[in-house]
Amino acid sequence: MNTVQPIPRPGPVPVELAPGVHWVGALDPGLRVFDVILRTANGTSYNSYAVRGSGGVAVIDTVKAEFSDAFFAQLEQVARYDEITALVLNHLEPDHTGAVAELLRRAPQARIHVAPRGLDMLRALLKDDFADYQVVKVRTGDTADLGDRTLRFLTTPYVHWPETQCTYLEEQEILFTCDLMGCHFCDERLFNDAVGDFRFSFEYYFDHIMRPFRRHVSEALDLIEPLAISAIAPAHGPVLRSHPREYITHYRRLLTKRLASEVAQKTLLIFYVSAYGATSQMAAAVAEGASENPDVRVSLFDLAVGEVAPFVDLIEEADGIVLGTPTINGDAVKTVWDLLASLVDIETKGKLGGAFGSYGWTGEAVAMVESRLQGLKMRVPVKGIRIKLHPTLPELEDCRDYGRQLSAHLTGTAEPREIDFASL
Amino acid sequence: MATAKLTFSDVSLTVNVPSGTRIIEISEKVGAGITYGCREGECGTCLTKVESGAENLTEPSVLEQRVLKENMAARDERLACQCQVLGGEIKVRPA
Numbered sequence: 001m002n003t004v005q006p007i008p009r010p011g012p013v014p015v016e017l018a019p020g021v022h023w024v025g026a027l028d029p030g031l032r033v034f035d036v037i038l039r040t041a042n043g044t045s046y047n048s049y050a051v052r053g054s055g056g057v058a059v060i061d062t063v064k065a066e067f068s069d070a071f072f073a074q075l076e077q078v079a080r081y082d083e084i085t086a087l088v089l090n091h092l093e094p095d096h097t098g099a100v101a102e103l104l105r106r107a108p109q110a111r112i113h114v115a116p117r118g119l120d121m122l123r124a125l126l127k128d129d130f131a132d133y134q135v136v137k138v139r140t141g142d143t144a145d146l147g148d149r150t151l152r153f154l155t156t157p158y159v160h161w162p163e164t165q166c167t168y169l170e171e172q173e174i175l176f177t178c179d180l181m182g183c184h185f186c187d188e189r190l191f192n193d194a195v196g197d198f199r200f201s202f203e204y205y206f207d208h209i210m211r212p213f214r215r216h217v218s219e220a221l222d223l224i225e226p227l228a229i230s231a232i233a234p235a236h237g238p239v240l241r242s243h244p245r246e247y248i249t250h251y252r253r254l255l256t257k258r259l260a261s262e263v264a265q266k267t268l269l270i271f272y273v274s275a276y277g278a279t280s281q282m283a284a285a286v287a288e289g290a291s292e293n294p295d296v297r298v299s300l301f302d303l304a305v306g307e308v309a310p311f312v313d314l315i316e317e318a319d320g321i322v323l324g325t326p327t328i329n330g331d332a333v334k335t336v337w338d339l340l341a342s343l344v345d346i347e348t349k350g351k352l353g354g355a356f357g358s359y360g361w362t363g364e365a366v367a368m369v370e371s372r373l374q375g376l377k378m379r380v381p382v383k384g385i386r387i388k389l390h391p392t393l394p395e396l397e398d399c400r401d402y403g404r405q406l407s408a409h410l411t412g413t414a415e416p417r418e419i420d421f422a423s424l
Numbered sequence: 425m426a427t428a429k430l431t432f433s434d435v436s437l438t439v440n441v442p443s444g445t446r447i448i449e450i451s452e453k454v455g456a457g458i459t460y461g462c463r464e465g466e467c468g469t470c471l472t473k474v475e476s477g478a479e480n481l482t483e484p485s486v487l488e489q490r491v492l493k494e495n496m497a498a499r500d501e502r503l504a505c506q507c508q509v510l511g512g513e514i515k516v517r518p519a
Contacts, residue, residue, distance in 0.1 A: 116494045120466065139496075155496075162468070162495070350434070350457055350518065370455070377518070380455035381435035409436065418429075418438040421445070424453045 012070040014078050015190050017231060017239060018172045020052035020149065024059075024074040025235075026067035029186045035095075038208055040201065043186030046071075046095055047235045049176060050078050051169055053146025056085030059110070060151075060167055060176045061235050065098030072099065072106075081107040086144045088113045088151065090178035091164045092121040096235055101126060104133055113138045115155055118163030138165070140223065154223045156180065158216035160209050166224065173230040179209060180220060181247050182234030193242035201237065202247075206254050212347050214255050221251060258313045265297040266410040268352075269314055272324030273303045273333050278358035278390045283324045285396040286356060289403025296407040303335050312342050320352030320410050323373075325365045327357060332365035340372050352410055353378035356385040356402065363388070381409045428509040432456035433475060433517045443511050447472060447504035457518040458504045468495040470504040477514035481507045 015023040029043035046063035048071055057079040063071045084107040089097065092114070104110065104126070111134045114122055119137065123130045136144075138153040154166040159180045167176040183205040187195035210217050225248060231241040232248075240247050270287050274280035283300060291298045301311065303323075315321055323339075325332040353373030355366045366384040373380050382405045387395050408414040426443040430450060434457050439450050448470065451458040461469030465487050474481065478500060484492060488506045501519050 116496055117468075119494050120491075349459075374452060374455065374457075374459065377457060377459045379434045379457035379518075381437070383455070414436045416436045416438065418440070419454075421439055421441045421450070424439070424450070 012074045014050070014074045017049070017233060017241070018174060021169065021172060021174060022050045022074075022078045023190060023233075023239065024048050024050050024071060024078065026063045026070040027186050027188055028064070028067065031184070031186075034184055038184060038205070040184035040186075044184035044236050045186050045190075046098075047182075047233065047237075047239070048075075048096075048099075049233055050075060051146065051149060051151065052079065052083075053149030055145060055147025057083045058086035058088055058144060058146055058149075058151055059084055059103065060088040061090055061096045061178060062099035062103060064095040068099040068102060072102070075103075082109070084110045086111055086113055086146065086151070088144070088167050088176070089118060089122070090167055090176060091161060091235065092118050092125060093161060093179075096178065097125055101129065104129070108133065110134075111136050111144075113144055113151075113153065113167075115139070115153075115157070115163045115165045117157060121163060154220075156216070156220035156223060158213045159220050160213050166220070168227060173228045174233055175224065175227060175229050175231070175244075176233045176235075177224075178235040180217070180234065181232050181240065181251060182236035183238075185237040187238065190239055191242070192238040192240045195238045198238055202250075203254065205236070206251070208345060210251075210254075211345055214347055217251065218255055221248060221255075224248060257317055263297050265295050266319040266407075267297045267299070267317070268320045268322065268406060268410060269311075269318045270298065270300045270322045270324065271303045271306075271311070271336075271339065272301070273326065273335050274324070274358075275326050275328065276358075276390070278387065279324045279326050279356070281391055281396065282356050282358060282385065282387060282399045285391070285399035286322060286324070286403040286406075289400030290407045292404060293407035293411060295411045298403075298407075303339060308339055308342050311339060312346060315343060315348070315351075316346040318351065320354070320406060321373075322354040322356065322406060323369050325355065325357045325369060327359035327361075327363045327365035330362055330364050332357075332369050336365075336369060340369070340376070343376055349377035351378045352406065353380045354382060354384055354402070354406055355380075356399065358387050358389060358391070360389065381414065382406055426511050428480060428511045429513045430509055431513070431515040432458075433515055441509060444508050446506070446508050447516060451504060458516070459518070460505055463505050465491060465503055465506045468492075468497075468503065471495060471497055471501050471519040472504040472516050473498070473519045474500050474502055475515040475517060477512055478502075480510050480512035480514045482510060
């Protein structure tokens with residue numbers, strides 16, 4: 001984690017969102033790189049909230065461990081520990097659960113409200129103490145009663161972990177979304193109508209955190225959109241109290257496909273890198289074979305001279321991708337790995353994948369790439385082709401046939417096959 | 425040796441396997457889209473839809489039952505790293 005020296009600031013003060021509802025989080029203005037991968041030019045915040053009802057106080061999410069002192073200092077200004085009846089964990093990533101164990105030591109009577117998928121993570125977080133606490137598994141529609149305040153839960157998995165959920169404060173129409181509609185932007189003025197310009201941070205956060213889970217984000221919005229909402233209170237960045245619905249609409253816009261499909265066909269993208277022209281010959285033959293199927297739109301790209309970002313956009317909308325790579329020093333080439341590494345930003349589950357390539361001595365690259373494609377949750381139904389040095393005419397025909405098979409799998413017309421275990 | 429026919433519908437392939445085989449032992453080798461995380465029945469990543477032949481799989485263990493429940497799995501879903509084929513015909517695909 002990269003940090004810069006923070007500017008000295010006054011001690012933490014709880015911020016009222018609405019009567020009985022306070023922000024009790026922490027500001028981290030010195031953070032520059034979050035979770036290794038995300039850059040932020042002005043830090044972030046870890047937003048925790050306390051909701052007071054006539055029958056008790058609920059704490060919604062906590063903060064990163066090293067900010068626990070600030071969190072407890074603020075919480076103590078709005079509630080006594082023996083008043084806390086509910087702890088809501090909308091997400092169990094460490095930047096939101098760093099103070100959970102200590103909070104439970106101070107308020108052991110608090111019932112922990114968590115999505116069922118979060119139980120395993122909660123066990124890992126609390127270790128042997130897990131059995132000492134009351135855990136309530138909550139699903140969409142379940143509620144936690146705080147007397148004259150009611151928290152209603154919405155199960156919104158994979159935005160961006162399996163256990164993520166949102167919590168809706170019915171009487172004041174505040175939606176606590178954890179990472180959804182959050183961003184890494186640190187500004188002590190806290191509210192979206194008071195802070196600096198965070199539009200870039202909002203979209204950057206979506207692109208790197210939510211985009212791979214587009215389908216799940218859409219399902220979460222389906223649950224959120226019917227709600228009357230006075231404010232959206234995420235766990236990072238500004239509280240969205242001014243025109244909150246515009247942020248939901250903006251999320252819908254961000255979810256739309258970057259590239260509108262022009263054709264009804266299945267789309268197959270073939271990328272290749274070629275040192276001596278052999279893998280490029282193979283790529284052309286694979287493309288020829290695949291293109292024989294009129295229901296498949298085939299595109300061929302030389303990866304060595306292309307930009308990665310637009311390729312990622314193309315792959316996001318494609319039905320299948322095939323990568324041609326030579327084997328150099330026992331590995332696929334860096335350009336191919338760079339593209340594959342960039343695919344973590346998009347959903348690739350269920351797409352068709354494949355690999356082929358020419359080699360000199362060993363030829364491991366094809367299997368390595370296939371393995372990576374499987375790691376990206378893609379299916380790899382046809383074993384890739386490896387050819388030593390330049391392909392012969394019959395070998396080019398093998399490549400065409402490989403392309404034909406890929407197209408058949410893309411269009412659901414592949415002949416069912418049966419093999420024996422021993423042949424694997 | 426008793427065998428079973430295990431079909432991975434997302435890659436249109438049937439494999440004749442010995443009884444007792446776990447799906448995890450086959451699916452990656454044939455390029456099926458079922459993916460794995462912990463491989464020990466804890467994470468739920470390998471949730472798999474059993475399209476037919478569920479009765480030809482071993483009953484879920486207590487551990488698998490717990491993970492299926494916590495992951496809100498549908499009735500026709502199993503963990504590919506845990507269940508074993510017993511015989512007959514089974515058809516699966518990624519959940």
